[in-house]
Amino acid sequence: MLRYALCLLxxxxxxxxxxxALSLYAGCIAGAGLLYICIQFFKPSRHYKxxxxxxxxxxCICAGMIRQAxxxxxxxxxxxxxxxxSFPQKNSxxxxxxxxVLNTPAFQFFDAETFLIVCTDTGAAIAYGDVFTTAAPASLIExxxxxxxxxxxxxLFGNGIRRKIELCAIHTESDHTRARHLYAWIRQSRKQFKKATSLIFTTAESKGLAESLLLGYREELDKNTKDAFLKSGVSHLLAVSGMHTALLYQAVFVFFIPFGQSQKHRFIFLATALVILAYFTLLSGCSASVLRASLMCGMFAIAYAFRKRGSGLNTLGTSMVIMLWFSPYQAWNIGFQLSVLAVIGILTLHQYLSAHIQPQKKVYRYLVESVSITICAQITTLPVILYHFQSFPLYFIPANMLLIPISTVALFASMFSIFLVGLGIHANWIFRSTQWLIELFQQVAASISMLPNSSVAPISxxxxxxxxxxxVVGYYLVYPFKGNKKIMLLFTSLCLFWSGFRIYQEYRQEQTTRKLFISNGKRSLYLIQNGLMAQAYTQVPVKPADKAHLQAYFHITELSEVSLNEKAMGLTDRNTACTLGWVYRKNCSTFPQSPHILFSYKESDSIRxxxxxxxxxxVKRLVPIY
Structure with missing residues (x-):
């Protein structure tokens, strides 16, 4: 099933x-293929398989083309x-x-368009699940x-959003549909969850980290904590992912073990597991990784109830087909990409290593299993991580081995504490222990992130x-450590060619000398690059994230900042090719007349x-200065 899911993708x-227009031809090819399949059932040929x-x-490929079209x-x-x-995000x-959109035809139910709504009325009383009507035109995302x-x-495209609507005010309407009860239930559950965490955790840092660990709510998570987990290589623990869903499913499974394995108890377990998985998915925001894991766990529960054995790759492929068919935009969702690739690595390469490396002692077996799962998941997700985040955490193996057990214990301790709050029991010593676990979780991640060279960045x-x-990784997953010599020679040559190309790029970069002006309002900067080093003249300090992106895009290893003098109100740079003038304050008169290129807020300065x-x-733009 996985191969068909990949073809659909x-x-x-x-x-x-x-x-x-090519989707029409895809429909014709799909129709011809289906006709041939039907014919083969009645008149099989020699090579019909x-x-x-x-x-x-x-x-499958044509079906994917038609569905996306x-x-x-x-x-x-x-x-x-x-x-x-989604839960409204409010700022100043x-x-x-x-x-x-609700008023769409029935046959377009799964294709109902989702908009990004931007409302300037910060006092609007709106909540998750509210309904309103608007005739405002939608514009494309910039x-x-x-x-x-x-x-x-x-x-936003990875979340199914292509356009946005800007409103001055929102007036909600009364909702008479049956769905209002579901949305009201989710709102109330979220409210009770936040109330429970406020009673358990006494500090804002531990409360925000616990909410992120349990349900992925990051509203109260500070930036330093996010950076620490990103540098440690365990940022997936802060986002509700397949690991959380699998732990929840295992907890339900273990709870039903003492009741026996009769058919009646299996069906009760199936109903309970499906309800809990659906509730957890809705409460956590229906992220791609949670939805994929819930579908897989649900199919495993169905197989267990009917006494069938499920295949991990077939289950993964089925969940991918369901998600991509109803939401084809998930193919561009970073969470979907990382989740699917990590599971593929665990189900293929990890299974191969487990079959060939089997320590006798339980302690060694646990260590080998932990290292193997971490490395296999990291290998398959590495291309996506490098492409999207331009960084690589060096200590991801010890970080995962230390923090995953701590996070698992902290997760179940937090769930148990919330359960006690729901019963009206205030066990202070349990609450203090839970907070200590959350704080330990944060301190270990911060300590690993502070190690020298904890993260290699930037990576272009x-x-x-x-x-x-x-x-290349996909080939070795299908044929681990074996294959015919021609294919192996092809991939080896491809790797050597790629390595040589990157070395040539680095050599060319060392010889590069250029000047660029990045126009971006108060965040504008004048970049002078000499090889792998560069100087940036700025009016305001460059944000760390922007600095990392600058280094990755322009292949800069060392970027130093030079703050401009506020009294000068302008910058001039002369060379043989052209003269640059930058007026970042009003009425600047510190540089000579007639610059070749002038940057200013006022067009009248060009005449002056x-x-x-x-x-x-x-206007945002990148202008080369020769």
Whole structure:
């Protein structure tokens, strides 16, 4: 089933980058393939198995193309009735949340468009699940203007959001649908959960970390904690993922073991497991990793209830097919990519290593299993991590071996403490122990992140390099440590060619000398690069995240900042090619007239200083200075 899921994924990916008219041809090919499959059942040929496999693959690819084309072509009415499908995020000047269209045709139920709503009325009384109507036009999400910036449009596209609506005010309506009870239940559960954590944890840091560990709520998680877990290589513990879902499923399974294995108890276990998994998925926000894990655990529960043995790869493939068919945009979701690749690594490479390395002692077996799972998951997710995050944690093995057991104990301790609060029992010593575990969890991650060279950054990794590495890793997963000599020689040559190309890039980079002006308002900077080192003249300090992105994009190993003098109100740089003028304050008169390139907030400055080429600082752009 996994191969068909991958074919469906290929079809969805192809449709995103080819004209929509080709989906018609894909439908014709899919129809021909289905007709051939039907014929083979009645008149099998000599090589019908091979032809059948090829036709099934083509049908899956074409089905993915058609499904993605249908999702892209879905439209919304002018007057839209929307339901808030995410918890509103409020700041000092706006409220931001996601909302899905309700008044869509029945056959487009799963293709109902989701919008990013931006409301400037910060006093609006809105909540998760509320319904409102608007006729405001929707606009496309803006592209990133600077190449090193976070691609917010791609991030939203991975969540199924292509357009946004800007509103001045929101007036909610009464909801008479049956779904209102479900949304009210989720709101009340979230409220009670936050109330319980406030009673258990006495500090804001431990409360925010516990909420992130349990249900992925990061509203109260401070930035230093996020950076510490990212540098340690265990940031997946802060996001509710498949590990949390699997632990919850195992807890339910262990709870039902004493009741026996009769068919009646198996069906009771099935109903209980499905209800708990569905409730946990909804409460945690239906993230891609949790949804994938819940589907897999649900299928394992069904197999257990009917006394069947399930295959991990087939179960993973089935969950991928379900998710991609109903939500084809999940193919661009980072959480979906990391979750699927990590499970593939565990179910293939880890299974191979476990079969060939079997220590006799339980302690050694536990250590080998822990190291093997960590390394296998890291190997398969490495291309995606390098491409999206441009960093690699060096101490991910000891960090995972230390923090996963601590997080598991802290997770169950927190769940038990919340259960006691729900019963009205205030066991202070249990609450203090739970808080100590959460604080230990945070301190260990912070200590590992403070080790020298805890994270290798920046790492420049292109899309095609990620694809090449994924193909090589995929081959070794299918044929671990074996294969014919021609294929092995091909992949070895490919690796050598890639290594040589990267070495050549580094050599060229060492010889690079250039000057760039990055126009971005008060965050503008003038970059002078000499090989792998660069100086940045800035009006305000560069944020650490932007600095890392700058280094990764421009291949800079050392970037030093030079703060501009506020009294000068401007910057001038002269060379033989051209003269740069940068007016970052009003009425600047410190540099000479007639610059070749002038950056300023006011267009009238181009006349005042007789500039040959004018650029507004209000517009984001990257301008080379020769």
């Amino acid at each position: 290929i079809g969805i990916g192809l449709t995103q980058y080819i004209p929509a 091979t032809y059948l496999q090829v036709c099934i693959v083509l049908v 249908c999702w892209k072509s879905s439209t919304s009415p002018v007057v839209k009735q929307l339901r808030i499908t 000047f706006q409220i931001q949340f996601e909302a899905s 592209e990133r203007q600077l190449p090193y910036e976070f691609d917010y449009k791609a991030y 990794f292109s899309f095609w390099e990620a694809m090449i590495v994924l193909v 200083y007789q500039a040959k080429n004018y650029h507004s600082l209000k």
